[in-house]
Amino acid sequence: MIKEQLLEKYNLGETKSVESLTQGYANENLKVITGQGAVLYRICKQQPLHLLEYEVGLMEVMKKANIKTAFPIADKQGVYIQKSDEDFVMLYEFKTGKEPELNAGVAHQMGMEVGKLSQIQWSESLEKKNAVHIDNCHQLVAAFVQSKNQMLEVFGYFCEQTEYLTKKLDSSLPKGIVHGDIFPNNTIFEGENLTAIIDFEEACSDQLMFDVGMTINGFCFRKNFLIPELLQAFLAGYNTQRKMTEAEWLALPIYMQWGSHGMLSWHLRNELINVPNQTQYERVLELMQRTQWMRSNEKEIMDMVC
Numbered sequence: 001m002i003k004e005q006l007l008e009k010y011n012l013g014e015t016k017s018v019e020s021l022t023q024g025y026a027n028e029n030l031k032v033i034t035g036q037g038a039v040l041y042r043i044c045k046q047q048p049l050h051l052l053e054y055e056v057g058l059m060e061v062m063k064k065a066n067i068k069t070a071f072p073i074a075d076k077q078g079v080y081i082q083k084s085d086e087d088f089v090m091l092y093e094f095k096t097g098k099e100p101e102l103n104a105g106v107a108h109q110m111g112m113e114v115g116k117l118s119q120i121q122w123s124e125s126l127e128k129k130n131a132v133h134i135d136n137c138h139q140l141v142a143a144f145v146q147s148k149n150q151m152l153e154v155f156g157y158f159c160e161q162t163e164y165l166t167k168k169l170d171s172s173l174p175k176g177i178v179h180g181d182i183f184p185n186n187t188i189f190e191g192e193n194l195t196a197i198i199d200f201e202e203a204c205s206d207q208l209m210f211d212v213g214m215t216i217n218g219f220c221f222r223k224n225f226l227i228p229e230l231l232q233a234f235l236a237g238y239n240t241q242r243k244m245t246e247a248e249w250l251a252l253p254i255y256m257q258w259g260s261h262g263m264l265s266w267h268l269r270n271e272l273i274n275v276p277n278q279t280q281y282e283r284v285l286e287l288m289q290r291t292q293w294m295r296s297n298e299k300e301i302m303d304m305v306c
Contacts, residue, residue: 002015012039096195104232110219117178130202173245180211181214182218215259235305250302253301
């Protein structure tokens with residue numbers, strides 16, 4: 001539910017209608033039609049205040065860099081984050097459109113926008129550890145022995161792949177700001193044109209190849225198969241904005257695996273190791289099979305892009 005007295009703090013005019021959009025793990029989103037048009041009313045159910053403040057600061061930097069996103073809206077006093085009962089509330093620009101159909105044009109646009117994001121100048125004020133971190137994978141491995149939802153095949157894979165990636169991930173690669181979760185459901189397109197990358201709540205500082213690998217997992221696979229045309233289009237778009245280093249090119253298959261393995265770790269961490277969930281389990285099996293295929297075909301992946 002929206003709080004009318006909260007909306008009164010903004011220069012939006014009267015509230016005309018409210019439509020529930022999504023209610024996810026971390027947020028509840030509503031579309032509010034006001035006298036000034038539509039806004040997104042986001043109820044933040046998980047993130048603490050300091051992380052919301054980080055997001056606001058990052059958004060200010062992104063606006064200067066002309067990143068395509070939905071920016072937060074300040075109230076009459078210049079405040080972006082409101083307290084409402086036990087939750088925080090933020091208002092954002094409302095972007096019209098929908099998730100894209102995956103094709104080479106879409107993949108190329110995504111590459112360009114991720115490349116622009118990678119160009120943002122990093123500073124200590126933007127330092128924030130990635131929630132998908134190899135350290136967290138090792139913590140999960142340690143928790144398997146007491147898991148209430150024993151998945152021996154998954155656990156065996158996860159232990160071995162975590163060890164493999166621990167040796168292969170390269171902390172010396174260029175670092176900067178990453179979104180951390182760029183998938184079609186976090187983008188808005190009007191026709192074939194990208195209008196916004198949304199949901200920057202997981203944004204952080206990390207190797208830039210993290211976003212490259214993660215976005216490839218989001219936009220270059222169909223039915224769990226890597227599509228060379230989409231991979232090539234994404235990388236071509238990215239390199240129009242930021243040229244990957246030789247070391248980054250060589251590390252590409254590893255960071256593609258890290259993207260899918262990191263997603264898998266999110267599902268395990270978010271209760272699957274203790275609470276059975278068939279939908280989550282099927283997604284974990286899909287990601288496991290994808291990662292295993294990429295590891296077995298690292299040379300073939302490099303041949304696709306060379």
